[in-house]
Amino acid sequence: MLSQTAREAIVHTIRQETTRVPETAFGIISDGQLHEVEGRDRIFRVASITKSFTAAALTGLVRGLIPGKPVRMDDAVLDWVPELAEAGWAEDVVIDDLLRMSSGLPTDDPWADRQESMSHEDFLQLLGEPVIRDFPAGTAYRYANLGYAVAGLIIERAAQKPFAQLIDEVFLTPLGMTSSGFDVRKLDADRLVTGYRRNRDGDLEPQDISLPGAFSAIGGLASTVGDLALWVQAQIDAVSPGGDDSAFRAIAAATGEDTPRRVRLWRRVLADQQQPVRAMEITHGTSDAAHGGPELFAVSGGYGLGLRCYFDTRFGSFAGHSGGYPGFGLHMRWHAATRTGVILFTALTGYPTEAVTAKALEAGLAVQRHEGPSSPVWPRAEAPTATPTGPGAGMVFPVRSVSAFGPSDRALELVRIAENMIRTGDDSAADGVFSMNVDLDQPRQERLAAWAAAREHTGDTEKSLIEPHFTGASSAQWTVTGTLGSRTVTMTLNPYEQIQGLSIKLH
Numbered sequence: 001m002l003s004q005t006a007r008e009a010i011v012h013t014i015r016q017e018t019t020r021v022p023e024t025a026f027g028i029i030s031d032g033q034l035h036e037v038e039g040r041d042r043i044f045r046v047a048s049i050t051k052s053f054t055a056a057a058l059t060g061l062v063r064g065l066i067p068g069k070p071v072r073m074d075d076a077v078l079d080w081v082p083e084l085a086e087a088g089w090a091e092d093v094v095i096d097d098l099l100r101m102s103s104g105l106p107t108d109d110p111w112a113d114r115q116e117s118m119s120h121e122d123f124l125q126l127l128g129e130p131v132i133r134d135f136p137a138g139t140a141y142r143y144a145n146l147g148y149a150v151a152g153l154i155i156e157r158a159a160q161k162p163f164a165q166l167i168d169e170v171f172l173t174p175l176g177m178t179s180s181g182f183d184v185r186k187l188d189a190d191r192l193v194t195g196y197r198r199n200r201d202g203d204l205e206p207q208d209i210s211l212p213g214a215f216s217a218i219g220g221l222a223s224t225v226g227d228l229a230l231w232v233q234a235q236i237d238a239v240s241p242g243g244d245d246s247a248f249r250a251i252a253a254a255t256g257e258d259t260p261r262r263v264r265l266w267r268r269v270l271a272d273q274q275q276p277v278r279a280m281e282i283t284h285g286t287s288d289a290a291h292g293g294p295e296l297f298a299v300s301g302g303y304g305l306g307l308r309c310y311f312d313t314r315f316g317s318f319a320g321h322s323g324g325y326p327g328f329g330l331h332m333r334w335h336a337a338t339r340t341g342v343i344l345f346t347a348l349t350g351y352p353t354e355a356v357t358a359k360a361l362e363a364g365l366a367v368q369r370h371e372g373p374s375s376p377v378w379p380r381a382e383a384p385t386a387t388p389t390g391p392g393a394g395m396v397f398p399v400r401s402v403s404a405f406g407p408s409d410r411a412l413e414l415v416r417i418a419e420n421m422i423r424t425g426d427d428s429a430a431d432g433v434f435s436m437n438v439d440l441d442q443p444r445q446e447r448l449a450a451w452a453a454a455r456e457h458t459g460d461t462e463k464s465l466i467e468p469h470f471t472g473a474s475s476a477q478w479t480v481t482g483t484l485g486s487r488t489v490t491m492t493l494n495p496y497e498q499i500q501g502l503s504i505k506l507h
Contacts, residue, residue, distance in 0.1 A: 001339070002030040002340045003367070005367050005371070006367040007028050007030065007036055009366070009367045010364040013359055013363045014026050014342075014344060014356065017356040017359070017360075018344075018346060021347065022196050023193055024344070025040070025042045025044065025193075025225045025344075025345040026343060026344045027040065027342075028340070028342055028364075029229050029233055029236070029339075029340065029341035029342070031340075032233060032244065032339070034225075039225060040224060040225050041225075041226055042193050042345070043184075043187055043222050044193050044195075045184075045209055045221075045222050045323075045327070045328050046223045046328075046330050047322075047324050047325040047330060048219045048323045049219075049221065049223075049322070049323040049330060049331075049332055050217065051219070052306040052307055053171055054151055054152060054167075054218075054306055055099045055273055055307070056171065056269055056305070057159075057167060057171070058071075058151055058154065058155050059073075059273070060269055063268075065262060065265055065266060065269070066166070066170060066255050067159070067255070068158045069158045069159075069160070071154070071158045073095050073096040074095070076090075076093070076094055077093045077094060077103075077154070080095075080157055081150055081157075083124050083128055084127050084128070085128075087127060087128060087131055088131070089104065089105065089130075089495075092137045092138075093138075094137075095154065097137050098147040098150055098154075099306065100277055100304070100305065101142060102137065102139070102141055102303075103133075103142075103147045104135050104136055104139075104140075105134070105142065105144035105146050105147050106134050106493065106494070106495055107475070108500065109145065110437045110441055110494075111436070111437045111494035111495075111498070112149070112215065112218060115213075115214075116212070116213050116214075116215040116216055116218070116220050117210045117211045117213035118214045118215055119214065123213075123214035123215070129496060130496075131146070131496055132405070132411075132493065132495060133405055133472075134471075134472030134474055141280050145215070145219075146495050148217050149214060152218070164182035164216055164220070167221070168181065168182075170255055172227075174247075176227075177227040177228075177231070178227070179191070179224045179226070180221060180222060180224065180228075181221070182216050182221060184211070185211070191224075193345075194206050194207075195327015195347045195349065196327055197348070197349035197350070197441075198349070200442075207327030207349065208327075209222075209327070210325075225345060229343060232341040233247070233341070234247035235334060236341060238268075238269075239270075240336055245263055248266040248270075249263050251266050252265075272304070273304050273319075274304055274307055274319040275305075275309065276302025276303060276304050276309035276310075277302060277304060278302055279300070279301075279302050280301040280302055280303055280308070281300075281301045282300050284297065284298040295314065297312060298312075298313045307321050314362075314369075314379070315335060316335065316337050316377065316378065317335070318333060318335055318358075318361075319334060319336070324353075326349055326440065326441070327347060327348070328346065328348070329346045329353040330343075330345045330346065331354045332357075338365065340364070342357050344356060349441075405472060406470060407473050408473065408497070411470070411493060412468070414433055414491065414499055415466065415476055415478065418433070418502055419478070419480070419489065422451050422455075425448060430444070433498060433499050434499050435494050435500045438499065438500065441501075454506060458482030458483075458484055458487050459482040460484075461481070461483075464480045464482060474493045475491070476491045476492075477491070485506065486507040487504050487506050487507065488504070488505045488507065489504055490504075490505070
């Protein structure tokens, strides 16, 4: 069990980092108990944390634990979703690729976060349209919401019931997550949190909460810290020798019988979620030890089944997932070796909740490790050598695909159009190239003001050459140098080759 001093370090870090957030809720899970909880019963939209339930449900169907049509991880996606036949991306994609974020589809957060309420009819029509891919299926990692929306459709077709109903019957109700659900109209309105975005002037603007639809499987769940703690505890128990099996017995009973074999298989479903298969990144740098000076460390990150999984040379294995929707930033993260988890909910668009949660949990573990350095829960690994840029210079090395698709002629044309809009302030082409989320994420007049500020910062850029660097087919970056300064533009495309994100960094 985490010591009181270690838990205090976690709370101190969270409070220190969230002073400008309009509403925050958090809790610490330690050895089966929820401690130092704040805002326990406030209902937040938990966004992509939903993916952990989506992956568990589809894995349960694959294992034959949920009644439905037989399905396998290596089933071709086209066998379940023939509507994709004309889209051109699913010929070699299997179900496992969807769950492990290796379908080759591009990262699509800004666009996909606005699609939840799409009707099933519109979704099926959308699936027939061609999309771009960043790499061949099964060869790399790329976070793709569209793939999880397709996974949700496969769940519905295999289980022959609506996705939200299945998640409620299999997980929410059996685990006692009584304040959680997909339709916020059915939850306690007095406890429902309003999310906000901070505009260019620093003012808070309330954001609408979307209703269930075809994209609910990517992030439609609403929940509380108290409820989600039950899910985190079940995940911890799944990989803990001798861990409590009450959660798995409840899920087994809800989906059939709670026989010893079915209980063990449900435990295995959640344990398998926490095994990284698709490499994401490697980080190394220097952290301040709780006592005794700086410490070199390395962290490898990989995607499991609806969960991000890490191994840290200081503390060992972590698992968890973030959530980000308009108005909300959330994270759940646990360290199963010490049976400790942290949940943090914030009501603010784009807040770095994952970084804060990781920092807080690591602060608590650093205290715990100082108090018991010889405990077998801590890894025994040699620290990596200093980076070429000097001791203590932390660096992140994203794991790239062995082979990647390059940009299309249309993508290159979108670079030219985007740069021209920024350089001239003429947004007449925007409606034809922006996806529907762009003006919702940042109102057009606010964006135009940012472009004007960029022009003032850089000065005359007429002689600056544009040399975009593409990461795969969907993300480009270029730097423009003017008479006064420079700026770097980052452009991301959604799967349908529309601009979903366009940001500027001034130098």
